[in-house]
Amino acid sequence: MAVRALWWESGKLAYIDQRLLPGRLHVVRTSHVADVAAAIRTLAVRGAPTIGVAAAYGMVLAKAEGRRADASARLLASTRPTARDLFVGIEAVRRPWIAGEDVLEAAGAYRERIVEECHAIGISGAPLFRGKPRVLTHCNAGALATVEWGTALAPIRVAKQRGARPFVWVDETRPLLQGSRLTAWELAQEHIAHAVIADGAAGHFMRAGEVDFVIVGADRIARNGDFANKVGTYEKAVLANENRIPFYVAAPWSTFDISKPTGASIPVEERAEEEVLELAGTRIAPRRSRARNPAFDVTPARYVTGFVTPEGILPPATLAKVLKGHLRPATAA
């Protein structure tokens, strides 16, 4: 794959600073867990599966720095509250650390598991993309968000290898523009046809019959299929439903959280209002104006046509049964 969000390199974690894309492709290398925590908090590293893997390697760095396992886990867990994967990634290394096992091997195994699951998601979802479908996505659920392949974008990549020629409507995804900055960048890298649109324009194209289906990633999926994802996802789900357009959610098992019966118990991060009131350091609203900035929203399961998982496309109704075989609750959050 051309695009990788992060990798292990000579005892350091190397990662792309996603805040600088698409203008600049800058790789940071660090041997400090505090840097990893800061990178997750500031969204230099983002996307639920990617921050899970970054946190796993952060635990490896913490041990090499002579830190304690539980304090390091708490530091990393405090960075962001919504993504389930963060806590799964931390646990994947904390347990072997306490048991005296090889932590680098544990982090590597966790990374491999995520990458393999994303590839499997691609294989599960690729049949949706036969021919020349026009598909809409929100935020970035590509390789940058998942280390490699992506979740929502993985089926596009697999389908393209098989000769499909999809067209992607890319919601720009304000306030942080993960669509126009990151998804468009990944698609441009791989010469996949796409058009960026303002978030408010998606409904217009759905109503005009120019969207065949919607596919997004997720940050946490409750037992009943309610799920949290980047703010704006709920709007797309309602609009797809209103226009009888299928709506898919692609995620690895680390995103599913059986400890949460419904979406009502998923914590939603609210971020600084400056993300809305400024753009690239420039104030775009009056000095006296305030903003609200929920980073995520929760979409009820009834709007989901299917979850694209490593083991196929599951309707919300069968989710709970399948999940029992795969998941155990993480300890944090």
Place this chain on the structure above:
Amino acid sequence: MAVRALWWESGKLAYIDQRLLPGRLHVVRTSHVADVAAAIRTLAVRGAPTIGVAAAYGMVLAKAEGRRADASARLLASTRPTARDLFVGIEAVRRPWIAGEDVLEAAGAYRERIVEECHAIGISGAPLFRGKPRVLTHCNAGALATVEWGTALAPIRVAKQRGARPFVWVDETRPLLQGSRLTAWELAQEHIAHAVIADGAAGHFMRAGEVDFVIVGADRIARNGDFANKVGTYEKAVLANENRIPFYVAAPWSTFDISKPTGASIPVEERAEEEVLELAGTRIAPRRSRARNPAFDVTPARYVTGFVTPEGILPPATLAKVLKGHLRPATAA
């Protein structure tokens, strides 16, 4: 009123360059119709009722420059295709011009009519705002868009004079940020409580029960109540309907177009893709990425609770009957 979009001053049209707000309050004075056309095309002057009045005064300037009536009308009519008011404003001066009547008086009368209708809209809609309602609006339908008072914002102003304390959710309204730049500026000027949100966050707050109703303006309203307004309006209407939140559209008679039986025949302007791919002159998407940029969308009448007009709040079902007493088709577009 503190805020006025434009006014006549010593033989010139004076207008606020709305592209520079909220950073800079810059008034342009011109005696050339070509400048007025350019100001409308570039959105220095915008908002359906405001561009109607600007075009009326543009016709006055054209006559003073020794130009011909029909060519001047065509020049102004070619600037933007969607807003009905543009053509009404042009006709309001073209006819007296051809009849040898006083064009400045005709433009002034048109301006007065619009301002009075907007004030009447405020009186019609003010009862909706009793107490401390939390209301969501999209784009700018304030004084800047209508010369004075506003359409969607007029009832807020009247209600505030009567002691109401509304709170306004302001959709930032990408790509051109008329919400965060203009609506927030008007509300800040008049100390009305508000919070700017990303366009994608409106659904989150609706679902959370934090929006009591939605009110927007319109650029053109068809005979059956389908209406065109800033892109993103359709999304808000569907989400309000899904969450059983009332949805109101405020407009003067100049925005209603009985020559259009439904929204399907309203022309929708598509603007340059750079408006989506850049922000304040900075490229935010990859060089290779393209964009689509419809400036408006069309919302079906079935999502509208009521039209807030100078003569009260009308449900879509009674619209056609009431309109017959008020309207005749304009000649252009």
